[in-house]
Amino acid sequence: MPSDPPALSRLQPVLPSPLQPAEDERFARHGVRLLLKRDDLIHPDLPGNKWRKLSPNLAAAAGRTVLTFGGAYSNHLRATAAAGQLLGFPTVGVVRGDELAGRPLNPSLAQCAADGMRLRFVDRATYRAKADPAVLAGLLSDCGECVVVPEGGSNALAAQGCTALGRELHGRADVIAVACGTGGTLAGLAAGLAPGQRALGIPVLRGGFLGDAVRELQREAFGGPTGAWSLDERFAFGGYARTTPELHAFADDFEDRHGLPVERLYVAKLLYGLMTLAQEGSFAPGTTVAAVVTGQPWGAPDSSR
Template sequence: MHDEALDLSRLRPALPSPLEPAEDERFTRRSVTLLLKRDDLIHPDLPGNKWRKLAPNLRAAAGRTVLTFGGAYSNHLRATAAAGRLLGFPTVGVVRGDELAHRPLNPSLARCAADGMRLHFVDRSTYRAKTSPEVLDGLLSLFGECVVVPEGGSNALAVQGCTELGRELRGPAGTVAVACGTGGTLAGLAAGLGPEQHALGIPVLRGGFLGDTVRALQEEAFGGPAGRWSLDERFHFGGYARTTAGLHAFADDFEDRHGLPVERLYVAKLLYALTVLAGEGAFAPGSTVTAVVTGRPDAPQGPQVEPSGSR
């Protein structure tokens, strides 16, 4: 089974993912070209950065049980469970929150369970300490030998996997932007881009901690800083899984303009941020901005919609 699990090519990922122009007067009137990097089309069950981050971790796991972490609507948990089903290895998902609060299972966790993932619920204080030896030892004593993959899949292997995204986009000077949760995709993207290119991260969580995380991930993956990158932390819309009526209206309009199904928790915030930045004159006339589309809206979501204007 281990040899079979290593052969991820049998899942037939669509790589490199397509790069599509998006004619949008909010950019063209500033003489800025907008491109969409359609990583959402890589694989139906492991789209976008989930493929790029999970693939090297799954090769390293070589068919052993993979234990990982996430919230009740975690895309990462869902992708890991799907990979386990498709490649035939066991998965364990450690879920933030008391079990009774999540029964019956929401559609996201129900899909994980249907794909064979064993769900283990822990209270929030335990979840915050999930990287401590005490918590990890307790989990491994409960589930046996496992390969532990961190929340969001962001570790050195994942960062190295995401450098290929940057390599696919290497070119002349320009900005490549991606929505950020745990920072792994941005860390790898920046390392793979050309020397004149710039990676822009749009965090979807509040907190201001992501810069340190990206630096630490690059240190772990490459031994030090790699590539040019920055963060704009203005566009989290209240925090992870939070949206506003205004953001949904923007996403609906973008879908109508471009025929692109817009995922709301990451991609909508990214596209909104780029539209605002274009209006602010942040991109030089004649430049190119590439938005990495990391997911699709067909996965079950649980966003909390806040009043328009709250961000």
């Protein structure tokens, strides 16, 4: 992985991120100890896995224009735009949904624009084909020379960057769980864990493709499979950016119990999944589970639909 240039060190990330106990009888009654890995505290503008995945990519970009992809409420787009603003490099965001062009920007995209990101809206068919060389060439012909970072920031560099998350948890937990969107964090987390530890991914979207994505990322980043990991795909709550009243009620209750602002689209699904698994007896008594808190709530819409 490229070493961080001096510019990245100016961002002053909090590393390693804090690991905090969460006393919760819903876990304790099943002999499970819950810890919270507070990656949301790494940096106010590049929290959690955004820092871990973006920092090696930004080091490789070395100040050149970064082009990347995301939906209308993408945490990744906001983090990339914020990094560009803080470090002084241009950014381009390719946004899924050409119907958004010409409309007032939602708060998330407005923040991207305020941070200097040039927004390019494309139709959904084009967005799905964004990895196709011809489609990518068309985007680059419009946007000029750019360093391309994939959706969610998940590539080999990102997976390598996320190995530090696993190393920070050596000897601290038996199972380390993380919510998954594109698979890069899980791929690197598993690679960084010690023997005897395992990583658990909770996908926040439907489709059943993340297993293949994680395996491919590990192949690209590490030459092949590494570390013990698995997925439990039951807790997407309808799909990406979707929630339910049940999930909101659970998140509200968790906030009241632990004083932790619970981000709904990733973290709430992770914590709900872990509680369900504990109740099902999926963790042997005496197991310590660390939940990676990848972000805090930020102006997301109510997506209970």
